[in-house]
Amino acid sequence: MKQDEKLIMEIVNRRARFEFHFIQTFEAGIMLTGTEIKSIRKGAANLNDAFCYFKQQELYVKNLFIAEYELGTSFNHDPRRLRKLLLRTSELNKLLKKVKERGHTIIPVRLYINQRGLAKLEIALAQGKNTYDKRESIKAKDQARELDRIKKIR
16 A cells, blocks of 8 residues: 555454464455445444455455444345455465465455545455464563653653
8 A cells, every 4th residue: 555545444453463473465355235335434344253265266254244334224234244355366376375274364454445435455364373472462562562651751
């Protein structure tokens, strides 16, 4: 993403950085219906339980929660329906090879609407952290917080 682009709406999966080591990130388009994009613009989405998987050489995101649009009619969407992700074939092939390796997974990190009004999902090829890695992350965060506190005092 370019520096000068401003994001209209951004929803982040903060827990993902704590649970996984990110190997590589990709920007994917996401196929949505009209009521889904309206709910995302209001910020009514949640990435916490979401994960990505391959189904017949295509990448899908499951358990991505997008709340029903309150002004929607009987044509409103299912909040946790299966949604197809749009990537280049070369990126899909690269991800498919890596996911077949033991311990690699694809997780959604960030859902945002770019300047052109398109919904994008940033996904990451990730590897799960062990418990001692998580303790190191907590220790590093605490040390950084302590340094910031000391700098503010001086």
